[in-house]
Amino acid sequence: MERVLFTHHQETIGRASEAFKREDNVLAFVVGGSVAHGFATETSDVDVFLLISGEEYRERLNKRQLTFSNRELSTYEGGYIDAKYITVDFLKTVAEKGSEPARFAFKDAFVVFSRIGGLDELLSEASRYPVEQKHEKIEKFCAQFEAWKWFIGEAKKIRDAYLLSQAVSNYVLFAGRLILAHNEELYPFHKWFLRVLRG
Structure with missing residues (x-):
């Protein structure tokens, strides 16, 4: 940029x-x-x-x-x-x-x-992306992504608004972190997360 x-x-x-x-x-x-x-x-x-x-x-x-x-x-x-x-x-x-x-x-x-x-x-x-950790990060983020996806379904079943909110936020977080890791882009923390993700 x-x-x-x-x-x-x-x-x-x-x-x-x-x-x-x-x-x-x-x-x-x-x-x-x-x-x-x-x-x-x-x-x-x-x-x-x-x-x-x-x-x-x-x-x-x-x-x-x-x-x-x-x-x-x-x-x-x-x-x-x-x-x-x-x-x-x-x-x-x-x-x-x-x-x-x-x-x-x-x-x-x-x-x-x-x-x-x-x-x-x-x-x-x-400020270098730690490319040597890329594979491990992708594995961890993928596991988190799948877990929070499951929690979304569970939250809907029991109509738990709090759990649904947490699950959706973390689902988006780890989906985004997977994209950033794939592209070897640093995760900036929450404030600039979506801005960096959009490129």
Whole structure:
């Protein structure tokens, strides 16, 4: 999908990246979220990842200061920067054994500035579909698909609205996950599931 950024998102990214570039502790500024995926609307916020050292991450973790929102850096009404502090080691962990939603978080992400060599390649690896797990995933999803299909019938028999709702939702979920796995596309979690499925 070709990514087209609204002008005010571009301006906000520019303003925010310049602000964080002046902070020596910020090693890289990476844009993710709906803006990176090409899903943004005019009113969407701008999601960013700020890469920091492991030592600073631990300090921020102890202080519970790993995320923040900032409206002052936004150039448009109602807009804001939604930032998360992460480390290179975290990206390496996602690349090695991350879940599909964790990998999807870095799919389409783009580097605005970086003091870290090879960051683009690491982001690419972190957002790679784990093709080595494809066969196993398809088997598991197929089993879930068949099980929830059976539950739909059972829910109708006993007229259980709750069970029917759960069964239909999971039937759709695992049908979609089968399609995504077949096409080696990452499952983005529920928010973007149908959007990604539609392509």
